[in-house]
Amino acid sequence: MxxxxxxxxxxxxxxxxxxxxxxxxxxxxxxxxxxxxxxxxxxxxxxxxxxxxxxxxxxxxxxxxxxxxxxxxxxxxxxxxxxxxxxxxxxxxxxxxxxxxxxxxxxxxxxxxxxxxxxxxxxxxxxxxxxxxxxxxxxxxxxxxxxxxxxxxxxxxxxxxxxDGEEAALAARATHPLPYDSSEELLRLCDEHGIPICEVARRNEAALHGEAATRERLDLIWSAMAECVAKGLAGDGTLPGGLGVRRRAAALRAHLEAADRIPARDTSIEWLHAFALAVNEENASGGRVVTAPTNGAAGIIPAVAHYYLRFVPEASAEGIRQYLLTATAIGSLFKANASISGAEGGCQAEVGSACAMAAGALCAVLGGTPRQVENAAEIAMEHHLGLTCDPVGGLVQIPCIERNAIASSTAVSAARLALHGDGSHLVSLDAVIETMRQTGLDMSTKYKETSEGGLAVNVIEC
The missing domain is CATH 3.30.1330.90 (D-3-phosphoglycerate dehydrogenase; domain 3)
Incomplete structure (x- = not known):
């Protein structure tokens, strides 16, 4: 498998x-x-x-x-x-x-x-x-x-x-020319073939769908992500559901556009936050969104990708394809060996997984080696271990929207920190994924998307 x-x-x-x-x-x-x-x-x-x-x-x-x-x-x-x-x-x-x-x-x-x-x-x-x-x-x-x-x-x-009654749909090894079950195996494939992580994913996708279809679909996925960001940055008003949460991305965009006219003002992190808020406000309103790898964490990967396009001089459309493929290779490990479900593993399984995917993917397009990429993903996930899923009112708004913005910052920090090392580190991505799985099993169900604990009850009481 x-x-x-x-x-x-x-x-x-x-x-x-x-x-x-x-x-x-x-x-x-x-x-x-x-x-x-x-x-x-x-x-x-x-x-x-x-x-x-x-x-x-x-x-x-x-x-x-x-x-x-x-x-x-x-x-x-x-x-x-x-x-x-x-x-x-x-x-x-x-x-x-x-x-x-x-x-x-x-x-x-x-x-x-x-x-x-x-x-x-x-x-x-x-x-x-x-x-x-x-x-x-x-x-x-x-x-x-x-x-x-x-x-x-x-x-x-x-x-x-x-x-019910069906086995989990995992493709047979024969389906993919470069199969792997762990980050250790993934890095070994990169070493044996002299290729980056995105190329492992690209060859697997090409075997499934063909070269042209893979490229076209990646572009379609990115187009949908970009459209969601654009729509979110233009949105206004109050989100549905009764909490009265106001959309903030459009106002933040207007503020940043004015701030960008000031010389030497660095607004990169604020823009990163705006991109993430835009996606998750659009998601909370029930709009069109790309699961990445879930809707509750859908803002992190497109936000970091927009950061790459806007603030990295050598950024390109091909870089976005490599970014998505690298994120896919990493996300596959989380889905197979732990969980991407908040109801199963808490928010560490959603926001934590997305942050690791974005961190590794950004590290890759910034020139990171496979081991630096794996290190970036490990750093990002390690600092989300134990994160609970406790949406107020059962809505994907508080703390979900802001959580995506902050996790986007963590992803960028993890990528840049990994780039300053040589990829060697004590805790492997595999170890962190297994720790996340075990933590999810130990976590009380009231902290796993049931809105029976945490912020979901204390905010109402206040």
Whole structure:
């Protein structure tokens, strides 16, 4: 087996505010509806579809728009191509007597209570679990007490889903010309072939998709990231959800544009913060965003990439491709050997992973050797160990938005610190990833995206 996950999967284009609570459930509901549509005799007998959200999905699903995503997926919408406004209000705005066109072809009644919340029930497969059931009539026309079809899905982070009973989708070693399971193996490949980390990823992607398609898709991913930053920098007003959080990226952009007219004023870190705020404010508003590797941490990788383009004189479009490929190679290790799910590992699994990916990727495009790149990723992750996931009100706003800005700064600092060394260090990236995994297992569930502890309860009390 190999740890490698394609950039096309690790960086998926979707909608906010959460990859595990919005994008994943939408994809699960779409898969369920598609399964029904593939069985015409079954689809025609469906009179009702219900969904039960367990664990973290049940605890913070409303704040993350999970029920809306479920309805959108059942209607046949796709996370990458749907318009965000098609998803917003799909469940929360349901009127009496509403109907749903299941998979875009079979009309059934739909009510808000068709989606149930069971936050205290945790299924063994993953903290983010949901069960979909299709109800209807038996072939003899009698209404059956049992569902026609029942499937349980796990939203395992970053928009990835797994149906209960299926093994985790890890590609076989034969699929990739340069497979690896650890950072130690990754560095060995670089040594044996005399290539940088981004080239390991590029060769694996080319084997999967071809050279031209790899280049085109990387450019599409970056275009979506850049568009999200631009939209966020122009956004204004208050974020949805009831906390009254005002968007700040546009005001910060205006302030920095004025400050940049002052000679010798260094605004690079402030711009870095603005880029990250822009993405995560856009995500919190339910807009179009690229999971990187999750939505809750989606601002870090594009922010550091914008920093590279704006403040590094030799920056280029090819550098951005190398940046994304390096980040993919590093992110694959986190997904395979620990977690990128806040519900499973706390925010260390989301923001920590993204910070490590961005740090290593920036180090690479600044000329770092593979060992310096691995060191940069290790430094970044090491200083996020134990970070809890405690969103106030179950919304991806406080502390998530600012946390992305600060982690972007950490990524730049880690990259630059690593560049001043020769890549040798006592704690390996593999050791830090394993430590993160163990820490996530030990962490109380109230600090893992359930909004039952930390800031989520103390801010309300204040």
């Amino acid at each position: 190999t740890a490698y996950v394609s950039a096309f999967d690790l960086f998926s284009i979707g909608i906010g505010p959460s990859s595990s609570h919005t994008v994943g459930p939408l994809r699960a509901a779409r898969a369920f509806a598609d399964g029904l549509a593939a069985k015409t005799d079954l689809m025609d007998r469906v009179t009702r579809v219900t969904c039960t959200l367990y664990g973290s999905l049940g605890a913070t699903g409303i704040g993350h728009g999970t029920p809306d995503a479920i309805v959108a997926g059942l209607a046949g919408l796709d996370a990458e191509t749907c318009r965000p406004e098609e998803v917003r209000g799909a469940w929360s705005g349901l009127a009496e007597g509403a109907t749903l066109l299941l998979a875009g072809r079979h009309e059934i009644p739909l009510a808000r209570n068709d989606i149930a919340f069971e936050p205290r029930t945790r299924l063994p497969g993953h903290p983010n679990a949901l069960t979909l059931r299709a109800w209807g009539t038996a072939p003899d026309g009698i209404t059956d007490a049992l569902p026609l079809l029942e499937e349980t899905y796990y939203s395992i982070g970053g928009g990835f889903i797994r149906r």
